Amino acid sequence: MFSKILIANRGEIACRVIKACKELGIKTVAVYSEADREALHVKIADEAYLIGPAQAAQSYLNIKKIIEVAVESKAEAIHPGYGFLAENANFIREVEKAGLTFIGPNADAVEAMGFKTKARKTMMDAGVPVVPGTTEGIKSLDEAKKIANEIGYPVMVKASAGGGGIGMQIARNEAELEQAFKMCEMRAKAYFGDPTLYIEKYIENPRHIEIQVLADKFGNIIHVNERECSIQRRHQKVIEEAPSVVVIPQLREKMGEAAKRAAKAINYDNAGTVEFLVDTQLNFYFLEMNTRIQVEHPVTEMITGIDLVKWQIKIAAKEKLSIKQEDVKINGHAIECRIYAEDPDKNFMPSPGKITKLSFPEMEGLRIDHGIYEGYTVTPYYDPLLAKMIAWGKNREEARKKMLKALEQTVIEGIKTNIPFHIKALSHPLFIEGKTYTNFIENLK
Numbered sequence: 001m002f003s004k005i006l007i008a009n010r011g012e013i014a015c016r017v018i019k020a021c022k023e024l025g026i027k028t029v030a031v032y033s034e035a036d037r038e039a040l041h042v043k044i045a046d047e048a049y050l051i052g053p054a055q056a057a058q059s060y061l062n063i064k065k066i067i068e069v070a071v072e073s074k075a076e077a078i079h080p081g082y083g084f085l086a087e088n089a090n091f092i093r094e095v096e097k098a099g100l101t102f103i104g105p106n107a108d109a110v111e112a113m114g115f116k117t118k119a120r121k122t123m124m125d126a127g128v129p130v131v132p133g134t135t136e137g138i139k140s141l142d143e144a145k146k147i148a149n150e151i152g153y154p155v156m157v158k159a160s161a162g163g164g165g166i167g168m169q170i171a172r173n174e175a176e177l178e179q180a181f182k183m184c185e186m187r188a189k190a191y192f193g194d195p196t197l198y199i200e201k202y203i204e205n206p207r208h209i210e211i212q213v214l215a216d217k218f219g220n221i222i223h224v225n226e227r228e229c230s231i232q233r234r235h236q237k238v239i240e241e242a243p244s245v246v247v248i249p250q251l252r253e254k255m256g257e258a259a260k261r262a263a264k265a266i267n268y269d270n271a272g273t274v275e276f277l278v279d280t281q282l283n284f285y286f287l288e289m290n291t292r293i294q295v296e297h298p299v300t301e302m303i304t305g306i307d308l309v310k311w312q313i314k315i316a317a318k319e320k321l322s323i324k325q326e327d328v329k330i331n332g333h334a335i336e337c338r339i340y341a342e343d344p345d346k347n348f349m350p351s352p353g354k355i356t357k358l359s360f361p362e363m364e365g366l367r368i369d370h371g372i373y374e375g376y377t378v379t380p381y382y383d384p385l386l387a388k389m390i391a392w393g394k395n396r397e398e399a400r401k402k403m404l405k406a407l408e409q410t411v412i413e414g415i416k417t418n419i420p421f422h423i424k425a426l427s428h429p430l431f432i433e434g435k436t437y438t439n440f441i442e443n444l445k
Protein backbone atom coordinates (compact mmCIF):
# COMPACT_ATOMS: atom_id res chain seq x y z
CA MET A 1 0.00 0.00 0.00
CA PHE A 2 1.07 3.60 -0.57
CA SER A 3 2.24 5.69 2.37
CA LYS A 4 1.56 9.08 0.74
CA ILE A 5 -0.84 10.24 -2.00
CA LEU A 6 -1.13 13.57 -3.81
CA ILE A 7 -4.67 14.69 -4.65
CA ALA A 8 -4.69 16.67 -7.91
CA ASN A 9 -8.06 18.30 -7.30
CA ARG A 10 -10.01 20.68 -5.06
CA GLY A 11 -13.44 21.06 -3.46
CA GLU A 12 -15.61 18.27 -2.15
CA ILE A 13 -13.91 15.48 -4.12
CA ALA A 14 -10.44 16.39 -2.81
CA CYS A 15 -11.90 16.24 0.72
CA ARG A 16 -13.58 12.91 -0.07
CA VAL A 17 -10.31 11.36 -1.26
CA ILE A 18 -8.41 12.74 1.75
CA LYS A 19 -10.96 11.10 4.05
CA ALA A 20 -10.44 7.71 2.36
CA CYS A 21 -6.65 8.12 2.68
CA LYS A 22 -6.94 8.96 6.39
CA GLU A 23 -9.04 5.84 6.96
CA LEU A 24 -6.41 3.76 5.16
CA GLY A 25 -3.55 5.34 7.15
CA ILE A 26 -2.11 7.11 4.09
CA LYS A 27 -0.56 10.61 4.30
CA THR A 28 -2.04 13.22 1.96
CA VAL A 29 -0.62 16.02 -0.15
CA ALA A 30 -2.98 18.76 -1.36
CA VAL A 31 -2.27 21.17 -4.20
CA TYR A 32 -4.01 24.52 -4.55
CA SER A 33 -4.25 27.62 -6.70
CA GLU A 34 -3.89 31.21 -5.51
CA ALA A 35 -7.69 31.41 -5.32
CA ASP A 36 -7.81 28.38 -3.02
CA ARG A 37 -5.41 29.41 -0.25
CA GLU A 38 -8.26 29.17 2.27
CA ALA A 39 -9.96 26.12 0.76
CA LEU A 40 -10.99 23.22 3.00
CA HIS A 41 -8.93 20.58 1.18
CA VAL A 42 -5.79 22.61 1.92
CA LYS A 43 -6.61 22.69 5.64
CA ILE A 44 -7.38 18.98 6.08
CA ALA A 45 -4.46 17.52 4.10
CA ASP A 46 -1.17 16.67 5.85
CA GLU A 47 0.77 18.91 3.43
CA ALA A 48 -0.32 21.49 0.86
CA TYR A 49 1.52 23.19 -2.01
CA LEU A 50 0.66 26.23 -4.09
CA ILE A 51 0.81 25.28 -7.78
CA GLY A 52 -0.21 28.45 -9.64
CA PRO A 53 -2.76 31.17 -10.35
CA ALA A 54 -6.54 30.83 -10.12
CA GLN A 55 -6.98 29.90 -13.80
CA ALA A 56 -7.19 26.10 -13.88
CA ALA A 57 -5.02 25.95 -17.01
CA GLN A 58 -2.13 27.25 -14.94
CA SER A 59 -2.80 25.33 -11.73
CA TYR A 60 -5.08 22.29 -11.52
CA LEU A 61 -4.30 21.45 -15.16
CA ASN A 62 -0.57 22.13 -14.87
CA ILE A 63 0.79 18.61 -15.43
CA LYS A 64 4.45 19.50 -15.02
CA LYS A 65 3.97 21.41 -11.77
CA ILE A 66 1.72 18.78 -10.19
CA ILE A 67 4.16 15.97 -10.96
CA GLU A 68 7.02 18.12 -9.64
CA VAL A 69 5.20 18.59 -6.32
CA ALA A 70 4.41 14.87 -6.12
CA VAL A 71 8.06 13.94 -6.61
CA GLU A 72 9.37 16.57 -4.19
CA SER A 73 6.85 15.71 -1.46
CA LYS A 74 7.68 12.00 -1.92
CA ALA A 75 4.11 11.03 -2.76
CA GLU A 76 3.95 7.64 -4.47
CA ALA A 77 0.63 8.04 -6.23
CA ILE A 78 -1.72 10.71 -7.60
CA HIS A 79 -5.52 10.66 -7.28
CA PRO A 80 -7.07 12.94 -9.94
CA GLY A 81 -10.64 13.14 -8.58
CA TYR A 82 -13.07 14.01 -11.42
CA GLY A 83 -12.77 16.77 -14.02
CA PHE A 84 -9.40 18.53 -14.49
CA LEU A 85 -6.81 15.83 -15.37
CA ALA A 86 -8.91 12.77 -14.51
CA GLU A 87 -9.41 11.59 -18.11
CA ASN A 88 -6.22 12.91 -19.69
CA ALA A 89 -4.22 9.97 -21.09
CA ASN A 90 -1.18 12.20 -21.57
CA PHE A 91 -1.22 13.06 -17.85
CA ILE A 92 -1.40 9.37 -16.92
CA ARG A 93 1.64 8.64 -19.11
CA GLU A 94 3.58 11.56 -17.60
CA VAL A 95 2.73 10.40 -14.06
CA GLU A 96 4.03 6.94 -14.87
CA LYS A 97 7.15 8.30 -16.57
CA ALA A 98 7.96 10.10 -13.32
CA GLY A 99 7.84 6.75 -11.50
CA LEU A 100 4.51 7.49 -9.81
CA THR A 101 1.24 5.55 -9.81
CA PHE A 102 -1.94 7.03 -11.30
CA ILE A 103 -5.00 6.14 -9.23
CA GLY A 104 -7.30 5.37 -12.11
CA PRO A 105 -7.35 3.33 -15.31
CA ASN A 106 -4.45 2.74 -17.69
CA ALA A 107 -3.90 5.43 -20.35
CA ASP A 108 -4.88 3.16 -23.28
CA ALA A 109 -8.28 2.44 -21.71
CA VAL A 110 -8.93 6.16 -21.27
CA GLU A 111 -8.02 6.77 -24.91
CA ALA A 112 -10.19 3.90 -26.13
CA MET A 113 -13.26 5.66 -24.71
CA GLY A 114 -12.20 9.23 -25.48
CA PHE A 115 -13.18 9.30 -29.12
CA LYS A 116 -16.88 8.45 -29.41
CA THR A 117 -16.97 6.85 -32.88
CA LYS A 118 -14.04 4.62 -31.93
CA ALA A 119 -15.70 3.73 -28.62
CA ARG A 120 -18.97 2.88 -30.42
CA LYS A 121 -17.12 0.55 -32.81
CA THR A 122 -15.26 -1.17 -29.95
CA MET A 123 -18.51 -1.63 -28.01
CA MET A 124 -20.39 -3.05 -31.04
CA ASP A 125 -17.56 -5.54 -31.60
CA ALA A 126 -17.75 -6.51 -27.91
CA GLY A 127 -21.49 -7.23 -28.17
CA VAL A 128 -22.59 -4.21 -26.12
CA PRO A 129 -25.85 -2.68 -27.42
CA VAL A 130 -25.11 0.72 -28.96
CA VAL A 131 -27.55 3.42 -30.18
CA PRO A 132 -28.12 2.71 -33.92
CA GLY A 133 -25.90 5.00 -36.00
CA THR A 134 -22.48 5.47 -37.51
CA THR A 135 -19.12 4.20 -36.25
CA GLU A 136 -17.08 6.44 -38.53
CA GLY A 137 -16.90 10.19 -38.88
CA ILE A 138 -19.24 11.71 -41.46
CA LYS A 139 -17.38 13.39 -44.29
CA SER A 140 -20.03 15.64 -45.83
CA LEU A 141 -23.56 16.95 -45.50
CA ASP A 142 -24.61 14.70 -48.41
CA GLU A 143 -23.31 11.66 -46.57
CA ALA A 144 -25.12 12.84 -43.43
CA LYS A 145 -28.41 13.06 -45.36
CA LYS A 146 -27.96 9.59 -46.82
CA ILE A 147 -27.22 8.07 -43.40
CA ALA A 148 -30.09 9.91 -41.69
CA ASN A 149 -32.46 8.51 -44.32
CA GLU A 150 -31.18 5.00 -43.64
CA ILE A 151 -31.47 5.34 -39.83
CA GLY A 152 -34.77 7.23 -40.08
CA TYR A 153 -35.61 10.59 -38.48
CA PRO A 154 -35.39 11.91 -35.82
CA VAL A 155 -31.62 11.63 -35.51
CA MET A 156 -28.96 13.22 -33.35
CA VAL A 157 -25.80 14.80 -34.66
CA LYS A 158 -22.94 14.57 -32.17
CA ALA A 159 -19.26 15.50 -32.04
CA SER A 160 -16.89 12.50 -32.07
CA ALA A 161 -14.45 14.26 -29.77
CA GLY A 162 -17.29 15.44 -27.50
CA GLY A 163 -19.25 13.82 -24.72
CA GLY A 164 -21.51 14.88 -21.93
CA GLY A 165 -23.86 16.63 -24.31
CA ILE A 166 -21.65 19.39 -25.69
CA GLY A 167 -21.90 19.83 -29.46
CA MET A 168 -24.94 17.66 -30.05
CA GLN A 169 -28.21 18.50 -31.78
CA ILE A 170 -31.45 16.79 -32.74
CA ALA A 171 -32.74 16.82 -36.35
CA ARG A 172 -36.33 15.82 -37.14
CA ASN A 173 -36.07 16.26 -40.93
CA GLU A 174 -33.60 17.03 -43.71
CA ALA A 175 -33.84 20.81 -43.27
CA GLU A 176 -33.07 20.50 -39.56
CA LEU A 177 -30.23 18.12 -40.38
CA GLU A 178 -28.55 20.78 -42.54
CA GLN A 179 -28.78 23.24 -39.66
CA ALA A 180 -27.63 20.72 -37.05
CA PHE A 181 -24.72 19.56 -39.16
CA LYS A 182 -23.38 23.08 -39.65
CA MET A 183 -23.90 24.07 -36.01
CA CYS A 184 -22.32 20.91 -34.58
CA GLU A 185 -19.37 21.09 -36.96
CA MET A 186 -18.65 24.65 -35.86
CA ARG A 187 -18.99 23.82 -32.16
CA ALA A 188 -16.93 20.64 -32.42
CA LYS A 189 -14.13 22.62 -34.04
CA ALA A 190 -14.35 25.40 -31.45
CA TYR A 191 -14.65 23.22 -28.32
CA PHE A 192 -12.62 20.15 -29.20
CA GLY A 193 -10.42 21.28 -32.08
CA ASP A 194 -11.84 18.40 -34.11
CA PRO A 195 -14.84 18.84 -36.46
CA THR A 196 -15.59 15.10 -36.80
CA LEU A 197 -19.31 14.32 -36.39
CA TYR A 198 -21.42 11.17 -36.21
CA ILE A 199 -25.13 10.43 -36.34
CA GLU A 200 -27.32 8.40 -34.00
CA LYS A 201 -30.99 7.49 -33.94
CA TYR A 202 -32.72 9.92 -31.55
CA ILE A 203 -34.14 8.09 -28.55
CA GLU A 204 -37.35 9.81 -27.39
CA ASN A 205 -37.81 10.41 -23.64
CA PRO A 206 -34.83 8.38 -22.57
CA ARG A 207 -33.56 7.78 -19.08
CA HIS A 208 -29.89 8.08 -18.25
CA ILE A 209 -28.93 4.98 -16.30
CA GLU A 210 -25.31 4.15 -15.63
CA ILE A 211 -23.57 1.08 -14.28
CA GLN A 212 -20.65 1.35 -11.86
CA VAL A 213 -17.86 -1.14 -12.47
CA LEU A 214 -14.75 -2.07 -10.49
CA ALA A 215 -11.91 -3.88 -12.22
CA ASP A 216 -8.53 -4.88 -10.80
CA LYS A 217 -5.23 -5.41 -12.62
CA PHE A 218 -5.73 -9.21 -12.67
CA GLY A 219 -8.80 -9.39 -14.91
CA ASN A 220 -11.42 -9.46 -12.13
CA ILE A 221 -14.42 -7.27 -12.92
CA ILE A 222 -17.65 -6.70 -11.02
CA HIS A 223 -20.53 -4.32 -11.55
CA VAL A 224 -21.85 -2.48 -8.51
CA ASN A 225 -25.41 -1.83 -9.74
CA GLU A 226 -26.93 1.15 -11.49
CA ARG A 227 -27.49 4.83 -10.78
CA GLU A 228 -30.40 6.75 -12.26
CA CYS A 229 -29.22 10.21 -13.35
CA SER A 230 -32.03 11.41 -15.58
CA ILE A 231 -32.65 14.66 -13.73
CA GLN A 232 -30.23 16.99 -15.49
CA ARG A 233 -30.10 20.67 -16.40
CA ARG A 234 -28.12 21.57 -19.50
CA HIS A 235 -26.41 18.15 -19.35
CA GLN A 236 -25.44 18.81 -15.75
CA LYS A 237 -26.77 16.16 -13.37
CA VAL A 238 -28.70 17.59 -10.42
CA ILE A 239 -30.33 14.66 -8.61
CA GLU A 240 -29.16 11.05 -8.76
CA GLU A 241 -30.42 7.91 -7.12
CA ALA A 242 -29.76 4.22 -6.69
CA PRO A 243 -31.29 1.87 -7.48
CA SER A 244 -33.36 3.04 -10.48
CA VAL A 245 -37.11 2.60 -10.14
CA VAL A 246 -37.35 1.02 -13.63
CA VAL A 247 -34.51 -1.48 -13.31
CA ILE A 248 -35.81 -4.90 -12.33
CA PRO A 249 -33.31 -7.66 -11.40
CA GLN A 250 -33.33 -9.18 -14.90
CA LEU A 251 -32.55 -5.83 -16.56
CA ARG A 252 -29.87 -5.08 -13.93
CA GLU A 253 -28.22 -8.38 -14.72
CA LYS A 254 -28.28 -7.65 -18.48
CA MET A 255 -26.98 -4.10 -18.13
CA GLY A 256 -24.38 -5.21 -15.58
CA GLU A 257 -23.10 -7.93 -17.89
CA ALA A 258 -22.96 -5.46 -20.81
CA ALA A 259 -21.00 -2.99 -18.66
CA LYS A 260 -18.53 -5.70 -17.69
CA ARG A 261 -18.11 -6.67 -21.37
CA ALA A 262 -17.46 -3.00 -22.15
CA ALA A 263 -14.75 -2.79 -19.46
CA LYS A 264 -13.19 -6.09 -20.50
CA ALA A 265 -13.07 -5.04 -24.16
CA ILE A 266 -10.73 -2.14 -23.37
CA ASN A 267 -8.69 -3.93 -20.70
CA TYR A 268 -10.07 -1.53 -18.10
CA ASP A 269 -8.79 -1.33 -14.56
CA ASN A 270 -9.97 0.70 -11.53
CA ALA A 271 -13.43 2.26 -10.98
CA GLY A 272 -15.40 3.30 -14.06
CA THR A 273 -18.94 3.97 -15.20
CA VAL A 274 -20.73 2.78 -18.32
CA GLU A 275 -23.53 5.18 -19.29
CA PHE A 276 -26.62 3.87 -21.05
CA LEU A 277 -29.68 5.51 -22.56
CA VAL A 278 -32.77 3.50 -21.64
CA ASP A 279 -35.85 3.96 -23.82
CA THR A 280 -39.49 3.74 -22.73
CA GLN A 281 -39.56 0.03 -23.72
CA LEU A 282 -36.54 -0.52 -21.41
CA ASN A 283 -34.15 -1.20 -24.30
CA PHE A 284 -30.71 0.04 -23.29
CA TYR A 285 -27.94 1.47 -25.43
CA PHE A 286 -24.30 2.27 -24.66
CA LEU A 287 -23.71 6.04 -24.65
CA GLU A 288 -20.20 6.55 -23.28
CA MET A 289 -17.87 5.34 -20.56
CA ASN A 290 -16.58 7.64 -17.83
CA THR A 291 -13.09 6.53 -16.95
CA ARG A 292 -13.00 8.17 -13.51
CA ILE A 293 -14.72 8.29 -10.13
CA GLN A 294 -17.96 10.21 -10.56
CA VAL A 295 -19.63 12.95 -8.57
CA GLU A 296 -22.60 10.68 -7.83
CA HIS A 297 -20.58 7.67 -6.56
CA PRO A 298 -21.91 8.03 -2.97
CA VAL A 299 -25.41 6.73 -3.82
CA THR A 300 -23.79 3.45 -4.88
CA GLU A 301 -21.70 3.36 -1.70
CA MET A 302 -24.79 3.95 0.45
CA ILE A 303 -26.78 1.02 -0.97
CA THR A 304 -23.90 -1.46 -1.29
CA GLY A 305 -21.58 -0.61 1.60
CA ILE A 306 -18.66 -0.69 -0.88
CA ASP A 307 -16.20 2.21 -0.52
CA LEU A 308 -15.38 3.00 -4.17
CA VAL A 309 -12.58 5.47 -3.45
CA LYS A 310 -10.78 3.05 -1.12
CA TRP A 311 -11.07 0.42 -3.82
CA GLN A 312 -9.61 2.83 -6.37
CA ILE A 313 -6.57 3.21 -4.15
CA LYS A 314 -6.26 -0.51 -3.38
CA ILE A 315 -6.59 -1.47 -7.05
CA ALA A 316 -3.92 1.08 -8.04
CA ALA A 317 -1.69 -0.47 -5.34
CA LYS A 318 -2.10 -3.81 -7.18
CA GLU A 319 -4.47 -5.37 -4.68
CA LYS A 320 -6.83 -8.06 -5.95
CA LEU A 321 -10.55 -7.35 -5.96
CA SER A 322 -11.83 -9.49 -3.09
CA ILE A 323 -15.52 -8.78 -3.73
CA LYS A 324 -17.29 -11.35 -5.92
CA GLN A 325 -20.26 -10.42 -8.09
CA GLU A 326 -22.59 -12.50 -5.90
CA ASP A 327 -21.41 -10.53 -2.83
CA VAL A 328 -22.77 -7.26 -4.31
CA LYS A 329 -26.20 -6.62 -2.79
CA ILE A 330 -28.64 -3.74 -2.70
CA ASN A 331 -29.70 -2.45 0.70
CA GLY A 332 -32.42 0.21 0.57
CA HIS A 333 -32.39 3.34 -1.56
CA ALA A 334 -30.20 6.45 -1.76
CA ILE A 335 -30.86 9.89 -3.27
CA GLU A 336 -28.20 12.54 -3.89
CA CYS A 337 -28.88 16.27 -4.30
CA ARG A 338 -26.06 18.38 -5.68
CA ILE A 339 -25.92 21.69 -3.84
CA TYR A 340 -24.61 24.37 -6.19
CA ALA A 341 -23.79 28.03 -5.47
CA GLU A 342 -26.43 29.11 -7.99
CA ASP A 343 -29.48 31.32 -7.91
CA PRO A 344 -32.53 29.34 -9.07
CA ASP A 345 -34.49 32.61 -9.37
CA LYS A 346 -31.93 34.03 -11.79
CA ASN A 347 -31.74 31.16 -14.27
CA PHE A 348 -29.23 29.31 -12.06
CA MET A 349 -26.58 32.00 -12.39
CA PRO A 350 -23.46 31.26 -10.34
CA SER A 351 -23.61 32.95 -6.93
CA PRO A 352 -20.10 33.31 -5.51
CA GLY A 353 -19.43 35.11 -2.22
CA LYS A 354 -18.75 34.61 1.46
CA ILE A 355 -20.67 31.95 3.38
CA THR A 356 -21.68 33.93 6.45
CA LYS A 357 -23.59 31.12 8.14
CA LEU A 358 -23.42 27.36 7.60
CA SER A 359 -25.21 24.55 9.36
CA PHE A 360 -25.81 21.03 8.06
CA PRO A 361 -28.19 18.70 9.89
CA GLU A 362 -26.98 15.41 11.29
CA MET A 363 -29.17 12.34 11.09
CA GLU A 364 -28.77 8.63 10.67
CA GLY A 365 -28.55 7.64 7.01
CA LEU A 366 -27.59 11.15 5.92
CA ARG A 367 -24.18 11.72 4.34
CA ILE A 368 -22.85 15.10 3.32
CA ASP A 369 -19.73 15.38 1.17
CA HIS A 370 -18.61 18.99 0.97
CA GLY A 371 -15.66 21.34 0.74
CA ILE A 372 -16.92 24.41 2.60
CA TYR A 373 -17.07 25.99 6.08
CA GLU A 374 -18.63 29.03 7.72
CA GLY A 375 -16.58 32.08 6.73
CA TYR A 376 -15.32 30.47 3.49
CA THR A 377 -15.56 32.55 0.32
CA VAL A 378 -16.82 30.75 -2.79
CA THR A 379 -14.78 31.99 -5.76
CA PRO A 380 -16.08 32.29 -9.33
CA TYR A 381 -13.19 30.34 -10.88
CA TYR A 382 -14.36 26.74 -10.64
CA ASP A 383 -17.39 24.47 -10.76
CA PRO A 384 -19.96 25.89 -8.28
CA LEU A 385 -20.62 22.50 -6.61
CA LEU A 386 -20.52 23.16 -2.86
CA ALA A 387 -21.82 19.97 -1.37
CA LYS A 388 -23.62 16.72 -2.03
CA MET A 389 -26.34 15.63 0.35
CA ILE A 390 -27.05 11.92 0.20
CA ALA A 391 -30.00 10.42 2.05
CA TRP A 392 -30.45 6.70 2.62
CA GLY A 393 -33.73 4.98 3.44
CA LYS A 394 -35.09 1.44 3.63
CA ASN A 395 -37.03 2.36 0.48
CA ARG A 396 -37.27 5.28 -1.97
CA GLU A 397 -40.04 7.09 -0.11
CA GLU A 398 -38.12 6.96 3.17
CA ALA A 399 -34.99 8.29 1.43
CA ARG A 400 -37.00 11.06 -0.24
CA LYS A 401 -38.58 12.18 3.04
CA LYS A 402 -35.21 12.17 4.81
CA MET A 403 -33.69 14.18 1.99
CA LEU A 404 -36.47 16.77 2.20
CA LYS A 405 -36.06 17.05 5.96
CA ALA A 406 -32.29 17.43 5.58
CA LEU A 407 -32.65 20.10 2.89
CA GLU A 408 -35.12 22.04 5.01
CA GLN A 409 -32.77 21.95 8.00
CA THR A 410 -29.71 23.10 6.04
CA VAL A 411 -28.64 26.71 6.54
CA ILE A 412 -26.33 28.35 4.00
CA GLU A 413 -26.30 32.16 4.22
CA GLY A 414 -24.39 34.83 2.32
CA ILE A 415 -24.72 33.13 -1.07
CA LYS A 416 -27.64 31.69 -3.05
CA THR A 417 -27.93 27.95 -3.48
CA ASN A 418 -30.23 25.63 -5.42
CA ILE A 419 -31.66 24.10 -2.20
CA PRO A 420 -35.12 25.65 -2.87
CA PHE A 421 -35.07 23.98 -6.30
CA HIS A 422 -34.32 20.58 -4.73
CA ILE A 423 -37.18 20.96 -2.25
CA LYS A 424 -39.53 21.73 -5.13
CA ALA A 425 -38.24 18.84 -7.24
CA LEU A 426 -38.42 16.24 -4.46
CA SER A 427 -41.95 17.36 -3.52
CA HIS A 428 -43.23 17.10 -7.10
CA PRO A 429 -45.76 14.33 -7.89
CA LEU A 430 -43.68 13.20 -10.89
CA PHE A 431 -40.63 12.69 -8.67
CA ILE A 432 -42.71 10.89 -6.05
CA GLU A 433 -44.02 8.56 -8.78
CA GLY A 434 -40.50 7.98 -10.10
CA LYS A 435 -41.28 9.57 -13.47
CA THR A 436 -37.85 11.13 -13.68
CA TYR A 437 -37.47 11.42 -17.42
CA THR A 438 -34.94 13.72 -18.97
CA ASN A 439 -37.53 16.49 -19.45
CA PHE A 440 -38.33 16.52 -15.72
CA ILE A 441 -36.80 19.94 -15.02
CA GLU A 442 -38.53 21.68 -17.94
CA ASN A 443 -41.83 20.25 -16.71
CA LEU A 444 -41.22 21.36 -13.13
CA LYS A 445 -42.62 24.88 -13.43
Ligand code: MV4
Nearest residue numbers: 156164165200201202203207208230232235438
Ligand atom coordinates in the same frame (compact mmCIF):
# COMPACT_ATOMS: atom_id res chain seq x y z
C1 MV4 B 1 -29.10 11.27 -26.68
C2 MV4 B 1 -30.46 11.53 -26.45
C3 MV4 B 1 -31.37 10.96 -27.33
N1 MV4 B 1 -30.94 10.18 -28.34
N2 MV4 B 1 -28.73 10.50 -27.71
C4 MV4 B 1 -26.09 12.55 -24.32
C5 MV4 B 1 -25.27 13.17 -23.28
C6 MV4 B 1 -26.23 13.41 -22.20
N3 MV4 B 1 -25.80 14.38 -21.29
C7 MV4 B 1 -27.44 13.81 -22.97
N4 MV4 B 1 -27.45 12.97 -24.07
C8 MV4 B 1 -28.49 12.54 -24.82
N5 MV4 B 1 -28.15 11.77 -25.89
C9 MV4 B 1 -29.62 9.97 -28.52
N6 MV4 B 1 -29.23 9.22 -29.56
C10 MV4 B 1 -30.83 12.35 -25.38
C11 MV4 B 1 -29.84 12.88 -24.56
C12 MV4 B 1 -30.25 13.73 -23.49
C13 MV4 B 1 -30.38 13.25 -22.19
C14 MV4 B 1 -30.11 11.91 -21.88
C15 MV4 B 1 -30.22 11.45 -20.59
C16 MV4 B 1 -30.58 12.33 -19.57
C17 MV4 B 1 -30.86 13.65 -19.84
C18 MV4 B 1 -30.75 14.13 -21.15
C19 MV4 B 1 -31.03 15.47 -21.43
C20 MV4 B 1 -30.92 15.93 -22.72
C21 MV4 B 1 -30.51 15.06 -23.74
